[in-house]
Amino acid sequence: MEQLIVIKIGGNIIDDEAKLSSFLKTFASVEGKKVLVHGGGKLATRLSAQLDIPQQMVEGRRITDAETLKVVTMVYAGFVNKNIVAQLQAAGTNAIGICGADGNAILAHKRRGAAIDYGFVGDVDAINTDLFQTLLNQDINIVVAPITHDAQGQLLNTNADTIAQEIAKGLSQAFDVSLVYSFEKSGVLRNAEDDSTVINEINPVSYQQLKAEGAIFAGMIPKLDNAFAALNSGVQKVIIGKAEELGQLIKGQAGTTIRAEA
Amino acid sequence: MEQLIVIKIGGNIIDDEAKLSSFLKTFASVEGKKVLVHGGGKLATRLSAQLDIPQQMVEGRRITDAETLKVVTMVYAGFVNKNIVAQLQAAGTNAIGICGADGNAILAHKRRGAAIDYGFVGDVDAINTDLFQTLLNQDINIVVAPITHDAQGQLLNTNADTIAQEIAKGLSQAFDVSLVYSFEKSGVLRNAEDDSTVINEINPVSYQQLKAEGAIFAGMIPKLDNAFAALNSGVQKVIIGKAEELGQLIKGQAGTTIRAEA
Incomplete structure (x- = not known):
């Protein structure tokens, strides 16, 4: 089977323009089919602060209220995702940026039954492997922002590690998948x-x-x-x-x- | 040839949640292949004001400086684009949201030679008709945010009317294209x-x-x-x-x- 590399990059790279640029050049130079899943780094936190949106934290976890969802949608699926795609195009690698609503790529449901109400946070139900395969088979690499949807019109903030893992699992029938988690260490x-x-x-x-x-x-x-x-x-x-x-x-x-x- | 409808919706619809929701339900019910091009409405202006980014206007035209580009990328390609796609999915219509950098959909260059320096504003050079056809042929409708790229890593704010026109022209070899401009009248x-x-x-x-x-x-x-x-x-x-x-x-x-x- 053909190789596929699914890479998750963390906030430490997103927040550092020079590191991100260097990473994307390396990413572009890696041959074969690739999916890149990114978080949003500190930009979402900073934007929330500038907009006076209070960060609700419960037991060390951030609660995604309606205003915070708006911010993370703008930052993750807008600013970060599109700048990554533009840089990959500049490096000569075709890529498309999506969130989970696009092409019904990642279906999720609002987290339920937890002791804490996390707000608009999604747990993944299904990956649309057809969409991923259609794009990858056209040699279009895929850049995924960690926003999913519930098919009822609601966007949901979703853990990027989990998204990377679910994509890797979902595509393992069609490809030999390597899943790369990058972090500070x-x-x-x-x-x-x-x-x-x-x-x-x-x-x-x-x-x-x-x-x-x-x-x-x-x-x-x-x-x-x-x-x-x-x-x-x-x-x-x-x-x-x-x-x-x-x-x-x-x-x-x-x-x-x-x-x-x- | 198969029919294709390219629809541009203006800010008056984007700014009105009920109107937008109703429009998207109608859009979803229209049979056949469709491309929707949207602007961003007053949300970008409001967000700029909240962030104390001064709006530079010259001869009635807004100048897109670096901070404004960031805002319009977040609002148009993030918030507005992804909420439209999520609502279309809820209405049972598959759709993918893109900006011009995605899949190299719309190549542009920073406007040059004008008497006024408009900042990060793009004039369209080329539509990637292969990408549009690949998606449309999978029965995926396309929702386009008015942000393009220059293939050198720079995103550019671009007039949504022009984008709709260029897409309609570009796809007229492959489809019988109807181009719909919606406005207040x-x-x-x-x-x-x-x-x-x-x-x-x-x-x-x-x-x-x-x-x-x-x-x-x-x-x-x-x-x-x-x-x-x-x-x-x-x-x-x-x-x-x-x-x-x-x-x-x-x-x-x-x-x-x-x-x-x-």
Whole structure:
């Protein structure tokens, strides 16, 4: 099967113009079919502050009220998404920017039954794999903003990590999918404070050993559990590392590669 | 050839939630392939004011400085575009929202050589008809925000009327294109103050007569000249009227229909 790379970039890249520009040039130079999922960085927070929209936080989680939804729709699906696409076009890579409402790409429902009312936050129900395939088969790379819809006219703020994972899983029937999560660290670290302690490969057996040794920072465990869930749903490999090292991450020369088998 | 309807809606519809919702339901009920081009209404102006971005006007034209470009990208390509798409999905019509950078849909260049420096304003160079056809042939309607790009990474604010016209012209090789301009009035009026004086049909011969009689309001003449330019470039008909009457406009039961031949 043909290769597909699904890459999630975090706010630390979005917020840094030079880093983002450099990342996009590398992204453009990676051959083959690609999906890029982005968050919005601090720009949404800053814009909310400028507009005097109070940030409601409950237990460390941001609540998406109607005004905040408007801001994240403007920033994520508008400013960030279109600037990324324009830069990719400049780098000679054709790309289209979408949110989950576009072509019914990502159907979700407003989160329900949670102890906290998160507001206009969506949990993903389905990926429209036909749309992704139609575009990818025309050699159009896809840039996804983390806004979904409920098919009733409501846009919903949705976690970008989850979107990347669902796209990777959904397309794993049609492609050999590598899912790349980029974040601030160089990979999964034995010592969270020391970037030179990257664990190069993790498989289910070594994962159990590493956990037993207490060698994995607690904050990484949900990420790794998600990675194994993706692998169990057909994704070929999950790579965790720094966006700045994208080229090496894909080749297995940097970051942590997680595989379903030893 | 198959029919294609290219519809431009103005700010008066975008700014009125109930009117927009009603328009989109009618749009969804119109059979066949459709492209919707929208402006941004007063929301961009309001957001600029909230953010203390001064509106620079020169000879009645708004100048798009860097901060204003950011605002219009957020509002047009983000908030307005994605809410229209979500509402169309809710009405059972598949649609994808794009700006000119997406899939290299609309290539433009920063306006040059004008007596006034309009800032980040684009004049259209080319429509990517392949992209439009790929999407339309999958029965995906296209919603276009009036932001283009220059293929060098720069987004550009671009007149929505011009975008609609260029799309209609570009696709007239592949489709029988009707171009619908919606605005506040019921059509081209003999008496600009009286909505009951709509001229139902205009052709090149009657246009000359109407102009000679002084029966056409001066402000309409550039619009009509543009309509004839579109017809001369292969567009089948141009219809001018109220967005609220979309169903009747398309059937020739309301508004003004402009044809290349008597």
